[in-house]
Amino acid sequence: MKALIFDLDGTLIDTVYAHVFAWQQALAEAGLPIEGWRIHRRIGMSGGLFTRAVAREAGRPLTDDEAEGIQRRHGALFRELLPERRPLPGAVELLGWLRENGVPHGIATSGRRPEIDASLEALGVPPEMVVVDRGDVLRAKPEPDLFLACQQRMGVGVADCYVVGDAVWDLLAARRASMLSVGLQSGGYGEDELLAAGAYRVYRDAGELHRSIDELGI
């Protein structure tokens, strides 16, 4: 039995551009201005990894307190910018179909609770669904920990899991976890970038994945 492990932001929920903008503002306020496209290309990493990478590039190392402060500010700005979460096309229907057909599936996200709760609510997933977040593992994407933790909690084999994500980090982490992956363009990466990072298949969004699910042997 094949199983699906979903990323959340940009894969199931349309949050990437609000995240980019909130990070850009939080970092600029902390004296670390950085271009939007460089942030976009790092969405999907953990906030901690991301903040440290930016600081390193700016040549100004941050204390742990500073890095945490920037992350908190990002969270506040994000909730302010995007009080309502909108599922990406086909996401709610695909998750419902997987439930009805008994296909094991879960979510593995670099986000944390309570930040991700509004997204889970908008998707209408039941409380028993396997959701692994940044707080559950030691290391975030592109480390494989989130996907491996999700796979273990679903009780399926590594070889049976497909990772579904919109970011290069999802696809790289999937390869580290020895899992095949599906790239979705709904986070703003182009098809070629997703294929170059190792995607087994690329679709526009969750809706197209749903219509093409046979291609994965599901």
Add this chain to the structure above:
Amino acid sequence: MKALIFDLDGTLIDTVYAHVFAWQQALAEAGLPIEGWRIHRRIGMSGGLFTRAVAREAGRPLTDDEAEGIQRRHGALFRELLPERRPLPGAVELLGWLRENGVPHGIATSGRRPEIDASLEALGVPPEMVVVDRGDVLRAKPEPDLFLACQQRMGVGVADCYVVGDAVWDLLAARRASMLSVGLQSGGYGEDELLAAGAYRVYRDAGELHRSIDELGI
């Protein structure tokens, strides 16, 4: 003598992500919700073309008044989100170098005044610089009008012009104008997408273009 025609948003100024977010909010308020990545992939088109394309996709044609109202609301939200404009790395230095070395250059943007004034001010360009905006031509990108008007006002030949842009629309319009083009990744498109749209060369940002300017015969 070779000449350079620059796009503005995402090429010289870091505004793409604020534009995406402002469009998304303005369209949602008008009952036309659309995913961020689909907006991102259309930034660089004129606001009018863009608004009509979205409405067509949503299956709800807009009156001219409605379309103009959404554009006005986008402008207001954009100025609210991004009161200060930040030049992309190397943009100010590259424009200064072109001025000092007498290389003909201009800006051709799908934006309009007064919306683009803050960006031109942040770039510190002199008032005599050739700037063609949406209001100066009948048709916006991917039509070639903006680039041809800029070329004519600079008084150089079509065959001598390179278009420099971050969006697929810039590169497509350059081909319509029979000009070579340079793609910059600073608007969030991947290298492959820019090459696929016909870029003669692709660089990360204006700074890398500046360091590589010999490759264009300048």
